[in-house]
Amino acid sequence: MTESPVPHEPPIYRRIADTLRNRILSGELRDGDRLPGENALMAEYGVARATARQALAVLINEGLAVPRRGSGVYVRLFRPIRRHGSRRLSRQQWSQGRAIWDADTRGRPYTVDEIHVERVPASEAVARLLDTDDVWIRRRRYSIDKRPVQLATSHFPADLVEGTAITAIDTGPGGVYARLGELGYSPVHFTEEVRARMPTPQEANLLKLPAGTPVIVICRTAYTTGGMPVELNEMILDSASYVLQYDFDA
Amino acid sequence: MTESPVPHEPPIYRRIADTLRNRILSGELRDGDRLPGENALMAEYGVARATARQALAVLINEGLAVPRRGSGVYVRLFRPIRRHGSRRLSRQQWSQGRAIWDADTRGRPYTVDEIHVERVPASEAVARLLDTDDVWIRRRRYSIDKRPVQLATSHFPADLVEGTAITAIDTGPGGVYARLGELGYSPVHFTEEVRARMPTPQEANLLKLPAGTPVIVICRTAYTTGGMPVELNEMILDSASYVLQYDFDA
Incomplete structure (x- = not known):
């Protein structure tokens, strides 16, 4: 054999x-x-x-x-966070005013211990994807059990979200997807691209990674019914802290 | 802000x-x-x-x-392989006698340059998942452009597949999923668990990874209509060679 x-x-x-x-x-x-x-x-x-x-x-x-x-x-063992691709983003989840993150942590306390919101010129790739010159970006760091586990940077077409709570620190109940819905741009489809690599020195520092720990990079694009991309979220995950789960039918 | x-x-x-x-x-x-x-x-x-x-x-x-x-x-740039979670496993794909891998490579030539098939006792975790004492395992190494990019080890409940082409080097047209279908155990649902970590020395050697290159580990379970798990495939991917893509609706 x-x-x-x-x-x-x-x-x-x-x-x-x-x-x-x-x-x-x-x-x-x-x-x-x-x-x-x-x-x-x-x-x-x-x-x-x-x-x-x-x-x-x-x-x-x-x-x-x-x-x-x-x-x-x-x-160094850490009960990993099960990040469930499809379930956590279900319409039911965010249409009831719950945060996406809740589904990940199953009750474990988490904190957003850094948040930074600003309007900036889009990088070439983001400008092309979102068809915009400027973006509003929301940078966050998430921690669980006081351990930083994820950096996330969401990008929104600047003119689309200007003047809404998406540009504020507190985006209100249901978060940014509920706000996009109020603007008539509810996300109905998501694409996640997943890679792994070693962290940059800055990422290692922000996530307090021991030497030799890779990161998982997820680029998630949210699309409206019409197929218009309305958000790009780049997430940098401590690989030792996460299991990503995706379910699909044949 | x-x-x-x-x-x-x-x-x-x-x-x-x-x-x-x-x-x-x-x-x-x-x-x-x-x-x-x-x-x-x-x-x-x-x-x-x-x-x-x-x-x-x-x-x-x-x-x-x-x-x-x-x-x-x-x-070290390598046109990464876009591994499309849901599309590549669609029933249409394998029910027409095409190999799953074709969807990944979009025409780039690939080779299975190592294959090893044997019946062995299941590890504790696999025994629990597949409800079996023994498993038939199929270990393969895949290369693209002569570069090894993936190690894959599929596990099947031994008594289920004993005597079928699943235990042969050549599984025939449509591969193992077509053979499972002939047994009345067509996979209809898949769960993929994705992690990243540094390779073991053996994995680094088999994939010819330069130092400092992490691997992506995908554990895919295939389920029948009745929810019975019929295959567990553990894949070890060179992280520099792959982008995983998953699509889902809100």
Whole structure:
């Protein structure tokens, strides 16, 4: 049944990493627990320091552990946020005055701890997409359990939303989609483009990401019945904090 | 309009990186082109070597450039594959004997250069999801333009598919979903869970990933009309090669 070589017996550092990973994923080691140090692994497995270090590096690279300078390597587990693509954006959700974010957190307390709203010239790509020279942008940072998890920047065609609550810090009940609806531009269709990459230094700083943690980038465009794009929201997510879920039929 | 501090003038290495990024994204610098070296940046911007190095590191971290030992830093641009969640899995697609992958590549030649099929005991999580002790797994590696871009491992309840072409290297026209249909278990609903993380050493090796390139992990479950899960496909994607697209209505 095999047409080409498959993985052979993994090297010893991988097997040590596998054991530690199992202890983390089984719940034996919990968020914030200290992993066995290099000396402990050397003694337990009879390996060289470099091998012990490699084993720990595997878990750090996978985002399951984080080194603290001079102190050791600690489990970094965070109950991820399940971000449900279709359900959270259902008309029912926002037409009842609920915030989109509520569906993500399932009751966990979240905060918008930074918000910045301004009218600026659109970048070339945004200008083309939204067919506008200027945009009103809304930049937010979201935190859950006091941990920053997402940066979001929404862009709106400036002339469309000028003078509405979309340009205010508080957009009122139902948020920006309810306001767009009042203008006669209810979003009825969404496209999300999802990528992953390493963060820029500024993103790493704002999201307080440990080294080696990628970000998920979601560009969501909201369209009206007529197919007019009325919002572009660029979201930068701490990859260790999120699972995105999308459901669709065949 | 501002409630909290916003980013100030970026440091010089960021501005150099921004300039280089614009030259890449505008198409002035192309895939495989050599970026200006540290010496050239030092001369052009009147900065220290460490600053020039930081600027290049930003682009490397973002996956836009890759260092080659002793030779410099090169643009790493790859026309990303647009992986369209709902359209590619539409019943029309696979019921006409076309492979799912075709919709991704839009005519670009791709190859399955490794395939491995075997019956194995299911992991605890897979056993629970598929309600089975054993699974038939199909491991593949996909390449486009001779570049490995995806590892995929499909899991099927072993007793369900035993003796069918799903356990063969060549699954026949329409692939595994057509074969499931013949068994009376047509998939009609899909759930995709999307995460991002750093690759394991084995994944980095199989996908030939440069250091600092994350992977996107997609776990797709296929369900029958009765809500029975009949396949779990775990896909590991080179994040630099993919844009995932999902469409849905409000």
